[in-house]
Amino acid sequence: MRKLAFVLLAAAASAALIVAFASRGGSPSAAQASSHREAPLIAEDPSADNTDTYAFRSPDKPDTVTIISNYIPGEDPAAGPNWYTFSPSARYVIYADKNGDGKPDVTWRFRFRNRAPVAFLQNTQQEYNVTRLDGSGPRVVGDGLLTPPDNIGPRSTPNYHALATAGVHDLSDGSKVFAGQRDDGFFGDIGAAFDLVAIRSGTGASAGGKDFFAGYAVHSIALQVPLSQLDNGGNHVVGIWSSSERPKITVQFNGRKAGRDTKWVQVSRLGNPLINELLIPTQLKDKWNASTPDKDKKFEQYYSSPILAQLLNQLYPQFGPFQETNRSDLVSVLLTGLKEPNLNYTGPTEADEIRLNLGIAPTAPVGQGNRLGVLGGDLAGYPNGRRLEDDVIDISERAVGGVLIGHSLPLGDGVDANDVPYMTTFPYQADPFSGYDNTKGQQKP
C-alpha cells in the first residue's frame, strides 16, 4: 500500500477510506501504569508495506519481462542511525498468473537475513534467498545472494553505483534479480496536501506540482524474467502482483521456529496502483490486504460504485456529474483487463493484477514512454502492464473521473515525471540519494 499517497487521497475521499486510527502519531504509548501494558495499535508496518509494483517488457531486452516490487515507503536517506532493511521475519513474494484464473502459476519468494554489524554499526547489507514455485514444488533458485548496503555516504559506501551494480545476480531459473535500496521511482504531489494553499499557482494537468517523493528511497525487489517463461501462447496476457507475509503465532506457544509448518498471513499486496487507497473502505483494508486476487469478486462493488465518485460530486459539482454506480469501466480495466477494444483481457475471473499483454512490444526506452500510457495512445503503458514512467495518479484520477465512459477531464497533480532519470538498464530505478548528498534540508553558512 502506498501510504503517502494514501493519506492524501483518503483524506480527500472519505473517512471510509481512512485507516489511520491510532495511526501515524498513534504510535505506541507505553505502559503508564505499573501493570497495564499499553501496547501499540498501529497498522503501519513499513518494512512489509508493498508500495508499488511494475511489470513491463524490458525496452533494452524485449525478450524479457521486468517485474519490480517496492517496499518501505518514504525512506529518508539521512535517517541514520536508523537505516532501512528488508524484514528478516517476513516473506516477500512476486506472483505471475498465466491463465487468468487469479491464481499464481509462477511464484518467487524472498527471505532476507541480517549480517553481522560492521564496526558496531548496523550492517544494511543483507543476504537473501529466492524460492521458485511453478507447479513442480518449491525450488531454491538463488541462495546466499547479497543486497547492496543502503547508500549512506561517500565514506561508508563509496562508489555506490558499482556497489549497486554488483547487486544484480543470476538466478538458476534463467532470471536476473536485484534486491536492495533504490530511488523511489514513484512521483506525485503529495506535499501540497499539507499546505492550506494546496493548489499551486498555475498547476495544471501539465506541470507545476512538486514531487513529494523526490529524494526518498524504497527497498526494491526486481526480477528480469525470460518472456518465454510467462507467455502462455494463447492471448499472451500475464497477470502480475506482489505481496508480503508475516508469520502467524498464537498465545499457546508451539515452540516451532518459522519454517515449513509456519502459517503465513499476507499483510500487504499490490497489483494495480492506488486500489487500497482509493477504492477499499477502511473497515475492509485488513481483509483486503490478507486476501488473494482470485477472491476479488467480493470487492467488486467498491470498484463499480466507488465512494470517491460520490465525493467528487459533492466537492466539485461544477465538474460533474461523475458517475457513481455501474462503473463496469473500472471493473474491467482493473479486474479483468480491457476486452473492447481487446487490450489485455484475461477472462471473466475478477482479480486485481497488473495485466501485461506480452504481444505489445516496448515503444520507447525506459522513462521515455508516454506518461499517460494507453490514455496517451501508448499501448505499452499502464494499464497494459505498468512502466516506471507511467503517471498513475493522473491516469487513475481521469479513470475515476470517467474518461473511459465519455467524461473526460484533464485531471492531474501537476507532477509528470520522476525527479531523477531512471537507468536504461536493469534494475532501472536510479541509485538512491546518499544520506550525505540528500537533497532535503539546507546547508547553513
Place this chain on the structure above:
Amino acid sequence: MKAKLIVGGAAAATTAAALLLGGVLTGNGAPEARALPTPTLVARLDRRGNAFAQRARMTADVAYYTRAEYVYRRALQLAPRDLPATIGLGALELSRHKFRHAFALGRRAVALSPTTAAGYGVLGDALLELGRYRSAFATFDKMVGLRPGVSSYARISYARELLGDVAGAAQAMRYAVDAAAGEPQALAWSHMQLGKLYWAHGDGVAAGREYREALRIQPGYTYALDALAQVEAAHGRSAAAIALSRQAADVMPFPQFVANYGDVLRTAGRPAAARRQYALVEVIGRLERANHVNVDLELALFDIDHGVRLDRTVALARLAHAERPSIDGDDVLAWALARNGRCGEALRFSERALRLGTLDAPKFFHRGMIERCLGHGGEARRWFRRALMLNPHFSLLWAPAARRYVR
C-alpha cells in the same frame, strides 16, 4: 522524516480533496469547510482526535485525553458507525484505565468490522484488565491471524508472559521488534518492552542492552530512561540512576516515573529528596483523576509500598479491584490486606493473583510476606527465594527485605 510529513493534521484533509483535482482548480478554489461532505469532516475529526491522544501520550499531559474524547465524540455524532473514532476512543479509554468502557468500544469496533485487527486489540486489552483471560487470549489469537505485526505480536508476547512462558514471550517480542522496523517510536517501545521482559526474569545484561538500543533509536525516550535507571540503581550506580530517573520524571511526570525517581533517591541515601518526589505523586494522581484517568490501582500500590496512610489502602485497593479484577488487581488487594495484618483474606487474593502461572517476582514476594504473616516460615522463605531467583533486583524497595527474610 515521513512522520512529520504525514501528520499533517486536519488541514490535510480539507486540502487533499482539492489536490485531487489540482489540475482543474486554481487560486482559492479550495472548497469551504462547511461545504465538505460528512465523510471528509469525520475523517478530519478522526485525525484530530488521534493527534490529541498522541500528544497526551507524548507529553504526559492528560488534559489532551479530554480534548481527544470530545473530538472523537463529535465524529461519532456525525457518523455513528465510524470505525477509526470507535477504535480511537477505545484506545483512549484503555489509556485512561476505563476498561469497562474500552470493552464496550472494543466490542462495538469488532461488530463494525470483524476483519480489522485493531478492534480486537482494544477488546483483548480490555478483557485482559477485566480478568477475562481466556477470552482475551482468544481475541489476541484472532487479531494476529488477521494482521501479524508489531501491535499483535506485542500482545501475544504479553499473553505468553502472563502464562509463564518466558521464552515464548521473548520470541514473540523479537517478532514485534522486527516488524516495528522503520517506525522509530514503535521500535523503541518494542526494545524497551523486550528489555523489561528480560529484566523481570533476571537477565539484567540483556535488559540493559535493549534499553540502550531503545535510546539509540529514540534519544531521550523516557520509558527507556526510567527502565535503565532501575538497572543502574540495582547495581549500585546511584549517580547514573539518579540522572536517568530525573530526566524521565522531568520530561514526562507520570506517577510511576516520579515514584521510581523517589525510590532511586531513597536507595541512594537521600530520603528527604525522595519524600519530595513521593509528595508529587499524590498531586499528579489528583490531576489525572480530574482528567478522568483512573489511577486507583497504581496509587493504591504506591501507598502500600511506601506506607502512606496504610489503613486506607484496603478500601482503595478494593475499589481498584472492583474496576479491574485482573491478577494485578488481585495482587494489589492481597498486598494491601497483608500490610494491614489481614493475612488470611490476603492469601485468597494472592492465590488468585498467581492463578495463571505468571512468573512475577513482586507477586511472589507479596505471597511470601503473607505466608510469613500467617506464621508459615518455611513456605514464606520458599516464595522469597523464588522471587530472588527470578530477579534478584525485582524491587529497589523490597528486594533487600526479601534477602533479609530468606536468611
